[in-house]
Amino acid sequence: MAGTEDRVFDGDLIRASxxxxxxxRLFVTFRQRVNDPGTFSGASPVHSFIRHNHAHLHLQSRHNDWYINADTLEIAKVLRNLTSRYRRVSAIGFSMGGYAALRFSKPLRLRQLVAVSPQFTISPRLLPGDARYRDCADGFDDALGSLDATARRSLQGVILCDPFKRLDVVNAEMIQTVFPKLRICRLGGGGHPASRVLRQGGHFGELQTLLLSDEVDPARVIALHRTSRRESDHYWSHIAKVAARRQRPELAEFAAERADRLVAVAQAGRNPPDAS
Structure with a gap:
């Protein structure tokens, strides 16, 4: 049955459902970094892909270790055998999950990917200027975690990043040197991960369904972001801060007022007046 979980890998550190x-056809998702690591989460299917004749594979790592651990090589073998039955494999991954999609791109036989604010590495030795994940990098194996050594270089798709998040752009550009067919989409004010505005605008589902096509169109992703940002308080709050830093007070005031109005509308929607 479509909604029945088949545990295809059940290691101590990585699980695949x-x-x-x-x-x-196969659609793959990955658990991203979580606030309370140490346990696995319940897995459930993405029904929009099930309805379009896709199998759905969900991977998760027990810890925030970027899937680099004692189970890494074994899960790669399982993925290589598993994906041979599917004629097309696509995936979406966020931050740590985006890195995992890149790391396992070859055994997954991955053809299309939407990677949202992924990392090239969390190694302090290879990328000393990015200290955001130092709490997770203890024991990170540079060789086992090397994208250059494990890349499926024919992989196509997009890397989404917020151009105001400098380190996300640095990582995206490093990834593109290894995966030259991935195209970078700069979604201003998107945050980390860069899909926050899309979620607020109600267009995240459309981002996912782009993977149902043979090619993810970067222009379509950017158009969805532009549509979403009109009604995103997160976007306008960010623009207000950037405008203030760049000494553009009129834009800062306009953006802050727009953000406040959107927050008020959202709160009113959650707390409608009592009709009694």
Missing amino acids: LFNPDAD
Whole structure:
């Protein structure tokens, strides 16, 4: 049954769950960094892909270790065998999950990817200027975690990043040197991960369904972001801060007022007046 979980890998540190296994195409997702690591989460299918004749594979790492651990090589073998039955494999991953999609791109036989604010590495030796994940990098194996050594270089798709998040742009550009067919989409004010505005605008589902096509169109992703930002208080709050730093007081005031109005509208929607 489509909604029944098939535990295809159940290691101490990595788990993989498969849904609707008899479909002819595969969609892959990954758990991103979590606030309370140490346990696995419940897995459930992405029904929008199940309805379009996709199997769904969900991977998760027990800890925030970027999937680089004692199970890494074994899960790669399982993925290599598993994905041979599917004619097309696509994926989406956020931050740590985006890195995992890149790291396992070859055994997954990954063809299309939406990577949202992924990392090239968390190694302090290889990228000393990015200290954001030092709490997770203890024991990170540079060789086992090397994207250059494990890349499926024909992988196509997009890397989403917020151009105001300098380190996310640095990582995206480093990734593109290894995966030359991935195109960078700069989504201003998107945050980390860079899909926050898309979620607020109600267009995240459309981002996912771009993977149902043969090619993810960067222009379409950017258009979805531009549509979403009109009604995103997160976007306008960010623009207000940037404008203030750049000494553009009129824009800062306009953006701050727009953000406040959107927050008020959202709060009113959550707390409608009592009609009694």
